[in-house]
Amino acid sequence: MKTRIVLASASPRRRELLSQIGLTYEVLPSQKEEASKAREPSELVTELSAQKAGDIASSIEGPALIIGADTVVCHNGQILGKPRSEEEAAGMLAFLQGDTHQVYTGVTLILKSGAKNREVHFTEMTEVEFGPMDESEIREYIATGEPMDKAGAYGIQGFAARYIVAVRGDYSNVVGLPVARLYRELKKLDVL
Ligand SMILES: Cc1cn([C@H]2C[C@H](O)[C@@H](COP(=O)(O)OP(=O)(O)OP(=O)(O)O)O2)c(=O)[nH]c1=O
Numbered sequence: 001m002k003t004r005i006v007l008a009s010a011s012p013r014r015r016e017l018l019s020q021i022g023l024t025y026e027v028l029p030s031q032k033e034e035a036s037k038a039r040e041p042s043e044l045v046t047e048l049s050a051q052k053a054g055d056i057a058s059s060i061e062g063p064a065l066i067i068g069a070d071t072v073v074c075h076n077g078q079i080l081g082k083p084r085s086e087e088e089a090a091g092m093l094a095f096l097q098g099d100t101h102q103v104y105t106g107v108t109l110i111l112k113s114g115a116k117n118r119e120v121h122f123t124e125m126t127e128v129e130f131g132p133m134d135e136s137e138i139r140e141y142i143a144t145g146e147p148m149d150k151a152g153a154y155g156i157q158g159f160a161a162r163y164i165v166a167v168r169g170d171y172s173n174v175v176g177l178p179v180a181r182l183y184r185e186l187k188k189l190d191v192l
Contacts, residue, residue, distance in 0.1 A: 041102070071176050137163075
């Protein structure tokens with residue numbers, strides 16, 4: 001019998017990426033506010049993804065494979081999540097423009113079957129190089145509304161593509177879910 005796959009995420013991008021690789025799944029976003037004191041990006045995204053997946057795993061009955069994910073941007077050792085205001089978004093974009101930064105997505109898979117759960121964690125890192133953006137371009141971009149729900153205040157898949165001059169690594173990882181690695185891990189767990 002096929003394993004029920006549950007995506008513990010409210011992100012429409014993560015849904016699109018799972019559909020893109022042909023998975024059938026349900027969506028049950030975690031309602032909890034996740035928190036971590038980790039200072040290292042891969043540790044941080046792993047912990048936050050584990051909290052999202054763990055919350056849903058404990059709230060559903062029966063066998064299932066739960067997917068939780070978290071994405072942050074890291075530049076010169078500074079970790080950027082989602083901006084809390086337009087001012088903060090402008091500051092993030094000014095900080096990222098004209099340079100290369102890293103995008104980390106952490107994924108937690110929890111396989112519930114019978115008495116004990118199996119838990120798998122992995123992190124992918126992709127390097128993104130921004131071309132220059134001047135102040136009026138930053139204002140124009142913020143006015144599109146695109147930055148506010150995204151780590152680092154930009155969406156590579158949207159208007160910000162104007163400024164992306166290079167990507168090294170998995171593009172889907174930047175959008176929120178490293179699908180090639182995810183597919184391999186699901187095969188290893190024998191859920192596909
Ligand atoms: C850098 C970057 C991030 N993002 C998105 C991916 C994530 O959805 C978001 C980072 O926030 P997350 O906290 O990782 O995820 P989320 O709150 O959107 O969804 P959930 O917690 O319910 O799973 O930023 C893009 O869409 N494009 C980009 O280029």
